[in-house]
Amino acid sequence: MHAYRSHTCADLTKANVGDTIRLSGWVHRVRDHGGVLFIDLRDHYGVTQILADEDSPVFAEVEKLRSEYCIRIDGKVLARDDSLVNPKLPTGEIEVFIQDMEVLGAAQELPLMVFGDQEYPEETRLRYRYLDLRREEMQRNITLRSDVIASMRKRMWDQGFREYQTPIITASSPEGARDFLVPSRLHPGKFYALPQAPQLFKQLIMVSGFDKYFQIAPCFRDEDPRADRSPTDFYQLDLEMSFVEQQDIFDTIQPVIQGVFEEFGGGRKVDTTWEQISYADSALWYGTDKPDLRNPIKMQVVSEHFAGSGFAIFAKLLEQDGTEIRAIPAPGGGSRKFCDRMNAFAQKEGLPGMGYIFWRDGDNGMEAAGPLAKNIGPERTEAIRQQLGLGVGDAAFFLGGKPESFERVAGKARTVIGEELGLTDMDRFAFAWIVDFPMYENDEETGDIDFSHNPFSMPQNLDDLDGDPLAVLGYQYDLACNGYELISGAIRNHKREVMFRVFEKAGYGQDEVLKRFGGLATAFQYGAPPHGGCAAGIDRIVMLLADEANIREVMMFPMNQRAEDLMMDAPSEPTNEQLRELSLRVIEQPKD
Known part of the structure; x- marks a missing residue:
């Protein structure tokens, strides 16, 4: 038999019942059922349940096992009772009775658990990445x-x-980005670069x-x-x-x-x-050059409806060169509560706010509501509604100025509106x-x-x-x-x-x-x-x-957000000998 395994932890099925086999892997989970120890043994391929009771010759050694011990076991494949079959596992119809065991690598107390769904700080996960990588996800x-x-x-x-x-x-x-420079030993004072x-x-x-x-x-x-x-x-x-x-x-x-x-x-x-x-159309319609087309919302220019209108903020804005008013249609967003929430969103993004109009049933049919509707009047409001193709229960949000001043926020608002109103098809890849x-x-x-x-x-x-x-x-x-x-x-x-x-x-x-x-x-x-x-x-x-x-x-082994490798301690300080070889000197930066 092979020194470490005859099968992986995903191989064994009911066809192996009665076989003597050898497995190697990590102790994923230990369950003590009063004289019977059940262990989920895990390797890269899957999980097999192994067990030992007081009749096992290595029961005392099995009792000492803890999470993430790396072990080898020899054992006999047994069929599980029908009521105990685990259909979620390829090996769920069998278990292995441990007859012999060797600890290949003991594990100290773990800084993060591999079993379960516990959340750990990213810094901990990256410092102990080899443990983090053992997790199923x-x-x-x-x-x-x-x-x-x-x-x-x-x-x-x-x-x-x-x-x-x-x-x-x-x-x-x-x-378009900064190079990583590599000093040349053979050519002092000159540098190579790692290719962008x-x-x-x-x-x-x-x-x-x-x-x-x-x-x-x-x-x-x-x-x-x-x-x-x-x-x-x-x-x-x-x-x-x-x-x-x-x-x-x-x-x-x-x-x-x-x-x-x-x-x-x-x-x-x-x-x-x-x-x-086109880049220009993408910026206009979506506020970005990487649009999410799962969201059907397209922004439109509606400047003509606000030029010379009773809404002085937009009317005066349009008197300046290079300015325009854009509308973000929001089908299904026609409630004051939702409109106020989006206005607050714009304020959090650094803008004074975001004007809105929403349409609802009134005494005389459909009516437009909101501060903008009152200021520009029913004729202009109706023209906006028709241009945007909206109706009762819908809304529209408005941003104005030079496009570069509001385009980013408009794009983010479009994304939020699409997601909150359930317009974005989350089960799709759109290119x-x-x-x-x-x-x-x-x-x-x-x-x-x-x-x-x-x-x-x-x-x-x-x-x-x-x-x-x-x-x-x-x-x-x-x-x-x-x-x-x-x-x-x-x-x-x-x-x-x-x-x-x-x-x-x-x-x-x-x-x-x-x-x-x-x-x-x-x-x-x-x-x-x-x-x-x-x-x-x-x-x-x-x-x-x-x-x-x-x-x-x-x-597999990423840096953290400060471009540090916490596991390998990089970047690190060079030795004086390394600096001399490269004809370099480090100048200490003043501390803030």
Whole structure:
């Protein structure tokens, strides 16, 4: 017999009754029934109930077992009484009488329990992650992640892609986040960077004549943490193709992503028709560039109904350039209680409030109610109702000003309204391509022109580069699903002279471009093909499939929200010898 097991803890069935077997695993739970000890023995595959009574030769040793002891047992498979069968377990028809036992690894008092549904602080869970990972939910999530990646690889190979590996130590490049820098020992004073993405290399792979590339790529970004974003590293399905247009990328990646969601979505509906929505329309209708289309609410501009109206706040606002009034329809939200609650929501988000109108049955038929309705009168109110397609029992909420001042809150309000009124289909995955992104934006701090998306994208119209940079659109696209960005990509700029023009608009002269991206710029002189691609965030995809709200629940060893690894004590202070080798000196920062 094998030194540790003849079966896993998920293998044994009624067909094994009478067999002598060997199992190894962890003590999941111990139950003392007065002279009979029942133990749930757990391994990665499942749970088997084992037992010992006073007739067992190792009963005294079994009595000493505690939760999470790692043990090996030899025993005889017995059939459970019909009344004691556990239909929830594959092994629920049998149990194993312990005849011999060896403790493979004793366990001290546990800082967190593996059995049960107790909640523990995230810091405790991450410090003792190896215990946290033993829990059933975490085993399921991490296994799901592995299966999703395997499925992605197979689907990519089936479409004629090959996987190529790109460097992990490279040069710094602007990808929209901070680099992790790595000091060079051989070149004092110089630094490598961990790649924020394989962007430049995958473009060079296309220039090298490889037609299709993909990689399950680790990416490193020194970012502020969020629930749906790791502060240090993440993995993405990265792909690139030559001689393609934007639609070719969409047609290639949709069956991969859709197939993964159908395979692992647990029976939830997966949309097969993926809309293409312009960035401008997405901001207008949904208040975000990653809309949740499970929610049917679309915001609309209703400025004309408030211009010159009796509601002075909106009327005066519309006299200023660049302002507008938007309405958020709320079917079924036609009660003063709900409207007041949403008004309070807007105030918590930092706005003065959110105007509203709701429609109800009156003495003479349907009537509009609320402060706005009184101020603008029945004719304007009726025009708003008809534009929004609302009726009795419905409401509408209004926000005004320059869109950038209220768009974020409007998007959040739309989400809250959809969920509270039961309009959002929670049992569905809804996808949309967001297209026609602006190439440039104004930096919030300096006001300077900067890239708003990927700087290596191709402008849609080269003539636009001679005009207002904020009007330049790129062949850039994101895939949104249920309010999250899952994919980002672009048709790449493959022309050297266009590359210089694009970067010049953002304040990078030709010398600076050659200094930072000389390898790519030089390669473009030697017959670069048109190419494009995208990258899908694996961690976020698995988070959605696992129905988790926090990305750390689907990562094996994540950092905490301060980008610290509590288990491995990272980041740590270097030794003086390490600093000398790297020609570095640490300057202590003044304490606050």
